[in-house]
Amino acid sequence: RKEVEQDPGPFNVPEGATVAFNCTYSNSASQSFFWYRQDCRKEPKLLMSVYSSGNEDGRFTAQLNRASQYISLLIRDSKLSDSATYLCVVNGGSYIPTFGRGTSLIVHP
Amino acid sequence: DTAVSQTPKYLVTQMGNDKSIKCEQNLGHDTMYWYKQDSKKFLKIMFSYNNKELIINETVPNRFSPKSPDKAHLNLHINSLELGDSAVYFCASSNTGQEDEQYFGPGTRLTVT
Numbered sequence: 001r002k003e004v005e006q007d008p009g010p011f012n013v014p015e016g017a018t019v020a021f022n023c024t025y026s027n028s029a030s031q032s033f034f035w036y037r038q039d040c041r042k043e044p045k046l047l048m049s050v051y052s053s054g055n056e057d058g059r060f061t062a063q064l065n066r067a068s069q070y071i072s073l074l075i076r077d078s079k080l081s082d083s084a085t086y087l088c089v090v091n092g093g094s095y096i097p098t099f100g101r102g103t104s105l106i107v108h109p
Numbered sequence: 110d111t112a113v114s115q116t117p118k119y120l121v122t123q124m125g126n127d128k129s130i131k132c133e134q135n136l137g138h139d140t141m142y143w144y145k146q147d148s149k150k151f152l153k154i155m156f157s158y159n160n161k162e163l164i165i166n167e168t169v170p171n172r173f174s175p176k177s178p179d180k181a182h183l184n185l186h187i188n189s190l191e192l193g194d195s196a197v198y199f200c201a202s203s204n205t206g207q208e209d210e211q212y213f214g215p216g217t218r219l220t221v222t
Contacts, residue, residue, distance in 0.1 A: 034210060043199055043213035044152065087152065089211075096164060097142075097211070099152040 003027060004090050006100035013107055017078045021103045023088030024070045033064055033071050034089040038102065044087055047073075078107045112136050115200050115214035122190055123222055130185045130217045132200030141183035142211065143175060144199040152199070158183050195221045 006023045013019050025033075033050035048055065050062040050071045061074040071090075075082055088100035113134045122128055134141065140159040146152045156175045157164045163175065172188045187194060200214040 038152075043216055044211075045213070046210040049210065085150065096154060096157060096166070098154070099144075101149075101151050 003092075003098045004088055004100040006086075006088050006103045008101055008103060010104035010106050013078055013105070015078055015080060015107055015109055017107075018074065018076050019078060019105065020072055020074045021086055021088075021105075022070050022072050023090075023100050023103075024068075025088075025090045025098075026069070027090065027092040028066075028069060030069075030090045030092045032091040034091075035060075035062055035071075035073050036087040036089055036099075038085045038087055040084075044099075047086070075105075078105075080107050080109065083107045112212050113200060113202055113214040115198075115217050117217060118215065119218050119220075121220045121222065124190055124192060126190050127186070127188045128190060128219075129187070130198055130200075130219075132183050132185070132214055134181055134200075134202040134212070134214075136202055136212060138202035138204050138209075138212075139180060140203050141177065141180075142201040142203075143183065143185050144201065144213075146197045146199060146216075148196070155185075156183075190221045192221050195219055 004025050035047040036044040037047045038044040050064045054063045059076045063072045083106050085102040085104050087102045091097045116131045142157045143155040155169045158177050174186045177183045197216045197218050199216045201211040203209045203211040
């Protein structure tokens with residue numbers, strides 16, 4: 001089983017739609033979790049950290065489920081500018097963060 | 110003002126050559142990383158360097174050697190380049206190495222012919 005797994009997509013949604021991505025991880029001792037966004041031919045940038053209590057930033061909501069070992073990202077009211085690849089990152093310690101392969105989102109008019 | 114910078118941005122070279130990529134961060138972070146992103150867009154960590162301690166990813170060939178002259182710099186030297194080394198190489202930095210977000214450089218697109 002891969003350490004961090006994501007559905008590669010693409011998720012093709014119309015503007016205004018709500019879309020959710022999940023990411024599963026295999027290391028139960030993982031300590032910190034993040035969602036990054038990567039635009040085509042650009043570097044990854046932090047979208048949000050994922051806290052045990054869940055957190056929300058505008059249209060974006062991240063959740064952590066330690067029992068089932070997954071994190072989720074919900075995007076409400078999708079914009080064209082949300083089109084990108086969303087990368088799940090899990091830190092299990094020893095300064096070796098593990099990235100998922102990413103989920104591609106395409107928002108169309 | 111660039112937080113994490115890399116040079117060069119593009120690198121085209123022939124098989125068998127030796128090349129270096131430089132990375133500098135001005136964020137005062139104590140941990141730096143090198144990642145490789147292949148043609149399938151999978152971002153895989155190669156090395157992390159925390160307070161002069163090098164954490165090596167065992168799957169990285171020993172043709173790749175990181176060098177950190179100080180906390181703000183982490184360079185990557187590659188010997189005897191192979192076709193399979195063609196990829197985008199990203200440098201990143203963070204504080205503490207675990208809890209804090211990573212800031213990435215713009216990437217170096219390496220093409221080996």
